Amino acid sequence: DAGVTQSPTHLIKTRGQQVTLRCSPKSGHDTVSWYQQALGQGPQFIFQYYEEEERQRGNFPDRFSGHQFPNYSSELNVNALLLGDSALYLCASSKDRGQDTQYFGPGTRLTVL
């Protein structure tokens, strides 16, 4: 049983560019949550997708957007990248809108130069 997968593993972008990160949830899970983890810090909640809609959102600007597909996989898009967007981006999948235990993927390390 494959766990949560994320791609790519690492990414380097320059300021002002746009980036798309991808996540495939664990089999049987229908909810995907995205978190941003700055170096040496705890993860911060970005948003959660369920039934192809954004259900909850953390304190992140509109430059951060997402999508969930019918197969429950998800994308995180960040526009107009800033240096401060450099972080590890974690995807977590779960059942029942996050009420069940959330399982994390290995993350995508984004570096903005």
Place this chain on the structure above:
Amino acid sequence: AQTVTQSQPEMSVQEAETVTLSCTYDTSESDYYLFWYKQPPSRQMILVIRQEAYKQQNATENRFSVNFQKAAKSFSLKISDSQLGDAAMYFCAYRRGRNAGGTSYGKLTFGQGTILTVHP
């Protein structure tokens, strides 16, 4: 808003010894869940243990156990018989329960983390 505080940035323990990691949280809700996650250098966040607020019994998973003090809003993790593989960053996390009302019951709120070093 809920907050989670881990006051120990770093802890160390000798192999085979016991160590306790501290966590406090602030909430006005009665329906919630608490978690300890482990993040080794490989970056994969792994669930260690989970505690439902309505359960008075402390959760236990093999060598890992918690001391859940609901009135004091304290949730510490005890690791017994520490192993080299336990070395990692440990995060305490909070999640509202569905019965707390509203719709924001799926997000996890994390503490700042505690780096655990295990000495052979």
